[in-house]
Amino acid sequence: MNRIPIEDEIAALRRDLHRHPELSGRETRTAALVAAELERLRLKVIRAPEKGNSLLGVLDTGRPGRTLALRADMDALPLQENACNLNGPKAVVSEIDGAAHMCGHDFHTAGMLAAARRLSAAKERLRGRLIFCFESGEEMGLGDDARALLAELKPIDAIFGVHVQAAFPCGTAVVIDGSCTAGCETFAVKVRGKSAHGAMPHLGLDPINCAAQILCGANSIISRRVNAREAAVLTVCNFHGGSTWNRIPDECRMEGSLRFFSERVGRDLHALLEQTAAGIAAADGCTAEVHWRNWCPPSVNDAALAALARAAAEKIGADVIAGEPWMASETFARYREICPEVLAFVGCANPDKGCGAPQHSDRFDADEDCLALSAALTVQFAQDFLGGA
Ligand SMILES: [Zn+2]
Known part of the structure; x- marks a missing residue:
């Protein structure tokens, strides 16, 4: 050798x-x-x-x-x-x-x-x-x-x-x-609702419940919207909302990243996450902003x-x-x-x-x-x- x-x-x-x-x-x-x-x-x-x-x-x-x-x-x-x-x-x-x-x-x-x-x-x-x-x-x-x-x-x-x-x-x-x-892009999703007493959720707009649905919807993007022959990952690594047990907060946030081996798939994932977050938030009466950083091919x-x-x-x-x-x-x-x-x-x-x-x-x-x-x-x-x- x-x-x-x-x-x-x-x-x-x-x-x-x-x-x-x-x-x-x-x-x-x-x-x-x-x-x-x-x-x-x-x-x-x-x-x-x-x-x-x-x-x-x-x-x-x-x-x-x-x-x-x-x-x-x-x-x-x-x-x-x-x-x-x-x-x-x-x-x-x-x-x-x-x-x-x-x-x-x-x-x-x-x-x-x-x-x-x-x-x-x-x-x-x-x-x-x-x-x-x-x-x-x-x-x-x-x-x-x-x-x-x-x-x-x-x-x-x-x-x-x-x-x-x-x-x-x-x-x-x-x-x-x-x-x-893999290529990578990091995201942060900020869901805004309206605070209310936990016993009377109908008086507010629950951002935690909405963010949880966005998380499940986001996970469906990989399994339902990306060609199974393309390798891609979407992972949420933190999820924060509220500070007590009986008060619905105004806001819930999560952060994670996308990974992909084709830039086209990366761009598709980016658009689909924004669409999913906005669509689910609208259905719940909340708003969702997706912030992006660190795009790497x-x-x-x-x-x-x-x-x-x-x-x-x-x-x-x-x-x-x-x-x-x-x-x-x-x-x-x-x-x-x-x-x-x-x-x-x-x-x-x-x-x-x-x-x-x-x-x-x-x-x-x-x-x-x-x-x-x-x-x-x-x-x-x-x-x-x-x-x-
Ligand atoms: Zn290294």
């Missing part, structure tokens, strides 16, 4: 990032560490700190050729990390209360720096340009600063990214043709780039397996506005080490061996895409 040995420093850096996670948009320490390493490698570092923490490192070989962007995200989640994984104590745990790298972005950042080292050392054997893109705020759907910086460097021929995946065993790589992460892997990534994974000795698309969403999708994209999944589960809890859960723990595989895959893909000098 032609895996690149990860220097102890990079493994230590990954652990350091894990111990000091920073929430979306606040990755100042992480960005400073990344910038220092890119500068040490004599890459051109491009930042716009007044606009965000994202930064780029440019490796220009000086020889004509294509331009490839490589992307890593840097932020952590607002979660309290559990010191144990599925088997027992973790090797390394967050030292920051209420923040934890429970999606593996510490691996992405460190793995990309390892790749930057290797590719800088191999510069004389490459053509074209490489742009290392470190994105801030992925978990919150921020990261527009990264894309703005990158767009300034157009033309860019492709962008490649890795996401570690607890759904797959360590040692495996999954590169899907087409949609590989699905990530869609370009077929030729996906084939190249699978071939690169085989070359480095990864076990290339078939896998399902991820129902979670990724701002990686938005780079499609700039150039064709491919996002490779690298397995990080290992039951022997207790690694296998899902991402975004407090017991998530990635097998550290996935760091070497992620870096090796990035290096191999970049070499194959750019070609030799």
